[in-house]
Amino acid sequence: MAAQEAARLVEQLAADVVVEVRDPGPKGSDVGDEQQRRAASLARLQAALATEELVAEAAAQQTESASAESVWLGASLADLSAVTGRTRQAARKRWPELGSIHRRRKWLGNHVEDIAHMAGLLATHAEDLAPDWGRGEFMNHARLLREGLDRCAEDFAEDAPVGGDPARRWRDLDALVDTTMRRIIETAGEPATPEAGFALHGATGVVGYYDHATTADRG
Incomplete structure (x- = not known):
C-alpha cells in the first residue's frame, strides 16, 4: 500500500x-x-x-x-x-508470549503421531475409564477428544486444504493435549481393563512430557 x-x-x-x-x-x-x-x-x-x-x-x-x-x-x-x-x-x-508459543510448537511438531496415538487410545477406552461419579462430565470430555482427533486427522493430512487460519491446526493440537487430554486424566475413574489402564498411563506420560518440555525454565 x-x-x-x-x-x-x-x-x-x-x-x-x-x-x-x-x-x-x-x-x-x-x-x-x-x-x-x-x-x-x-x-x-x-x-x-x-x-x-x-x-x-x-x-x-x-x-x-x-x-x-x-x-x-x-x-x-x-x-x-x-x-x-x-x-x-x-x-x-x-x-x-512468543517464548511459550515457541516451546509448545517445537514440542508438538516432534510428537504429532505420538499425541494422536495416545489420544486415540484414550478415546477408544473411554467407557472403561469413566468414573461412577461425574460420568457425564467425563464422557463429554471424551466426546471433545474424539472431535479434536477428527479435526487433527483432517488438518494434518497431506492433502489438507489451506484455510483462512494457517496456524489453527497447531493451536487445536495444543488444546487437545493441554486441555482435553488433561481434563480426561484428571476426571478418569479406576480403569476397568488393563488396556484402559495402559491408555490412561500413556496419556499421563504425554501430558507430563508436554509440561516438562514447555515450562519457561526449559527455554
Whole structure:
C-alpha cells in the first residue's frame, strides 16, 4: 500500500470520528469567518489525534497476531528479528508470549503421531475409564477428544486444504493435549481393563512430557 493511499484511508477514518472541541473564541487578527474555520480545524486535529491512537493500537494488535502466527508456523525469534530488524531480545520484550508459543510448537511438531496415538487410545477406552461419579462430565470430555482427533486427522493430512487460519491446526493440537487430554486424566475413574489402564498411563506420560518440555525454565 502506497503512503498516499494509507493517508487517504486514515483521513476517511478521521472524518468518522466524533469529537468535541471547545472554541477558544475570537482573535483580534480574525478576518471574516476565521473563528469558525479555526474551530473546525481544531476539531479535525482532535479527530486526527484520536484516529492516530486507534490506528496505532490496531496496527500493534495486527503485528502481535502476525508474530504469534509466524511462531506457531515454526518461525524462530531469529526469523522474526530478520523481518523486524530488531534483536531477538527486543522481540521477547515486545511479545513475551512468543517464548511459550515457541516451546509448545517445537514440542508438538516432534510428537504429532505420538499425541494422536495416545489420544486415540484414550478415546477408544473411554467407557472403561469413566468414573461412577461425574460420568457425564467425563464422557463429554471424551466426546471433545474424539472431535479434536477428527479435526487433527483432517488438518494434518497431506492433502489438507489451506484455510483462512494457517496456524489453527497447531493451536487445536495444543488444546487437545493441554486441555482435553488433561481434563480426561484428571476426571478418569479406576480403569476397568488393563488396556484402559495402559491408555490412561500413556496419556499421563504425554501430558507430563508436554509440561516438562514447555515450562519457561526449559527455554
